[in-house]
Amino acid sequence: MINRFLRITFILTGLVLLFPVTGSAETPLPVIHEPEGDGVKCVEPEDVMRRDHMNFILHQRDETMHEGIRTSKYSFAECINCHVEPDDNGNIAAADSKDHFCNACHEYAAVTIDCFECHADRPQKFINRGGKSSALQEEMHQMLTVIEGTGGELK
Amino acid sequence: MSDCVNQSRRSFLEKSAVVGAITIAPGILLHQVANAKPDDQPVSDTVRWGMLINTNNCEQGCTDCIDACNTEHGLVGNNRPQSDTQYIRKVTLRDKMTGHELSLPLMCQHCETAPCVDVCPTGASFQRKDGIALVDKHICIGCRYCMMACPYKARSFVHEAVNNQTLSAPRGKGTVESCTMCVHRVDKDQIPACVEACGKGKHDAMMFGDLNDPNSEISKELEKHGGKQIRADLQLNTAVRYQGL
């Protein structure tokens, strides 16, 4: 009898864990910027890119770095050139914003990437040396200015 | 000296048709460099990229090459000259006896037997088959052994967060970097930014080309007038040679 009671309890608990009641406060899916223009197509179908983009980029990374192979198909710079565009006000979302093409999903999936520690997060024509590409880095620079008491403007 | 440079000339001649670089005046090479490879082909050791610097033409106080390099690679300093990145710098030499001064640009010498490659514990400091010495920042751990090993003080460490990099020259905090011989331009048949700027400024002190190709402008000039290595005693067979030292 006790055994049967335990078994039922276990099954019920399992069911509750498997199918949690979903409320209306579900995390919204990321909004991804689709490149504009007729006939603009990614180098692979969307579902392939979603699963394998990191492998394509990683493979190309080593070939470019060590062997000088510079084909554009899986080039990281080409991803950026196509996918990162200014919004209606002409602003480009920095890599640490959820409006940035890459970070939109990465933030949703809680997968941190460090590509943009070194790589530009926007096409060359939008790179503005005096501009702020990240709130965090800007803050760091301000802190440094205060610490060093230079008061000067750090570029 | 020229023996080292000539090592693989014969095999190169056998393997490929040789096309001379197009020049408009000594030292000024047109954008197109002969025998550049297609995008999908790996670099090979039939080519060895090098530079020849004529110190007699290098003006003291001129920073055209440095400015071009900084722009090309997005090198923005933090007003800390002790630690700000330098790929190329001007060095002034003074002969104590005669008082004669000369000024020359110094960058990574792209040594054939590179000490920076020997000491790197991760393989991040490496050399491409065409002789260009690079840091693979993806695997650099920032230990800075290579900086200590380099006899030319050619490398810099990135101490601070970087933003607004150029698309073709990624660089970031915690890694070591140095002159890449503008590898991203060379792979696209262009000459390094410093060499281009020197020519544009009508100084003509820098020449770039393939040391393995006996018909390249640089090889011909080296054959005719020679070119010294800085610290030749270290026997590193550098790809950057100097005249007028």
Ligand code: SF4
């Ligand atoms: S000059 Fe220095 S950084 Fe360049 S290859 Fe030689 S040892 Fe390495």
Ligand code: SF4
């Ligand atoms: S700093 Fe980076 S490139 Fe230099 S020796 Fe260390 S791991 Fe290698």
